Amino acid sequence: MAGVALKFSAPWRLVQLRSSLVRLSSVPSLKFHTAASPLMGATVEQFEQAKTRLSALKNDPGNEVKLQIYALFKQSTQGACNTPKPGMLDFVGKVKWDAWKSLGSISQDEARQQYCDLIGSLVAAEGGSSAPDAAKDSGSGTAYETLLVTTEDNITTIKLNRPAKKNAITTEMYNEIIAALDQAAKDDSVLTVFTGAGDFYCSGNDLTNFTKIPEGGVEAMAIQGGDLLRKYVKAYIDFPKPLVAVVNGPAVGISVTILGLFDLIYASERATFHTPFTNLGQSAEGCSSYTFPKIMGTAKASEMLLFNKKLTAAQASELGMVTEVFPESSFQSEVWTRLKNYAKLPPNSLSLSKQLIRSMEKDRLHAVNDAEVACLVQRWQSDECFNAVMSFFQTKAKL
Ligand code: COA
Numbered sequence: 001m002a003g004v005a006l007k008f009s010a011p012w013r014l015v016q017l018r019s020s021l022v023r024l025s026s027v028p029s030l031k032f033h034t035a036a037s038p039l040m041g042a043t044v045e046q047f048e049q050a051k052t053r054l055s056a057l058k059n060d061p062g063n064e065v066k067l068q069i070y071a072l073f074k075q076s077t078q079g080a081c082n083t084p085k086p087g088m089l090d091f092v093g094k095v096k097w098d099a100w101k102s103l104g105s106i107s108q109d110e111a112r113q114q115y116c117d118l119i120g121s122l123v124a125a126e127g128g129s130s131a132p133d134a135a136k137d138s139g140s141g142t143a144y145e146t147l148l149v150t151t152e153d154n155i156t157t158i159k160l161n162r163p164a165k166k167n168a169i170t171t172e173m174y175n176e177i178i179a180a181l182d183q184a185a186k187d188d189s190v191l192t193v194f195t196g197a198g199d200f201y202c203s204g205n206d207l208t209n210f211t212k213i214p215e216g217g218v219e220a221m222a223i224q225g226g227d228l229l230r231k232y233v234k235a236y237i238d239f240p241k242p243l244v245a246v247v248n249g250p251a252v253g254i255s256v257t258i259l260g261l262f263d264l265i266y267a268s269e270r271a272t273f274h275t276p277f278t279n280l281g282q283s284a285e286g287c288s289s290y291t292f293p294k295i296m297g298t299a300k301a302s303e304m305l306l307f308n309k310k311l312t313a314a315q316a317s318e319l320g321m322v323t324e325v326f327p328e329s330s331f332q333s334e335v336w337t338r339l340k341n342y343a344k345l346p347p348n349s350l351s352l353s354k355q356l357i358r359s360m361e362k363d364r365l366h367a368v369n370d371a372e373v374a375c376l377v378q379r380w381q382s383d384e385c386f387n388a389v390m391s392f393f394q395t396k397a398k399l
Helices: 044-055 063-078 091-101 108-125 171-186 207-211 217-237 254-261 288-296 298-305 313-318 328-342 347-359 362-379 383-398
Strands: 003-007 014-018 147-152 155-160 191-196 243-247 264-268 272-274 324-326
Touching: 044 108, 063 091, 063 108, 108 147, 108 328, 147 171, 155 171, 171 191, 171 217, 191 328, 207 383, 217 254, 217 362, 243 328, 254 272, 254 288, 264 313, 264 328, 272 313, 288 298, 288 362, 313 324, 324 328
Parallel strands: 155 191, 191 243, 243 264, 264 324
Antiparallel strands: 003 014, 147 155
């Protein structure tokens, strides 16, 4: 098959890329655990250091990662992609443009930060320190395909890292998040923070999960999916330390419903909160059938969970679902400054106080989780759900 020349700046001057592999949808998967990263916007100096460390890498990280590096570099230095889309025949120009465009409107600060995180992870994977200087903490060295997990300043950050798919959660990603939560529960960090790479926080369950039918058919798929979902939600219910969501953009489905199990939710003004379950022939999960009415009252919760109402960040904050909303321009710096201060609080006192707030609810939450999963296992086998998922992919195919 004919190869396509994909050009990047040093250290890989010319890379042969098989055109059949040029699928932007798979661009951002990372194969490394980032052992450490700065949590606030990277400084210009750190960005420059990251560029130097990039040129010193010994191994070619592969085209997917190089595209991500390219996109983050462009976003960091030029802002959002506003250049015209290259023509159909300019294959290389098009994949590079797509990669840049997929970062949406994330700020240059945020892009610089993600760039530094990414280079740090590549350096760490080669056995070096992921941090540009010796002042950073180190992580456990666990490898994640779909997440960037970092520990710094007493904060473990779990960043969903499939920006080209709006951080939709695949089966693998569910398992990795469960593992990352387990790791964060045991490490020395004080806070655990979830956020998303790119312009979305998360687009919910990856609908392609429904298209991977195992040998036992749809029933086996639904039962396996139910077991995984139960385990996933359980990991949040039982999580011992304060859990923080830094909602950097739109959030859909399970990334919204699970927020009722978080202790602090900071949102950018760009964030929206959408649970389109009945549109998809499904039903609520993440304990939201219990936590949402409790947080916002049954009437408002029903509007979201039954009638698919999408909330703006301001509306979510008014309803008590979000702790505070920040302007997009200062979101990252304000939030991380605050979190770094919170992470200096005495860890045992924080963790015990969280457990006091939640412990009375635990048994009930586990029961709610079981009931929601049982309902969904049925829903996933229904025609309503099947038709809705097919319709999503058919609409996409027509575009
Ligand atoms: N499952 C699978 N793929 C998803 C996805 C999901 N939940 N969310 C986004 N994607 C994919 C899209 O199919 C697209 O893939 P492609 O580039 O191969 O075509 C890519 O991510 C980018 O999404 P796109 O739809 O082009 O971006 P958008 O900004 O126009 O819309 C969403 C973003 C999230 C609003 C839209 O993709 C969507 O509605 N997704 C489904 C959300 C959902 O129903 N989640 C489950 C809730 S229970």
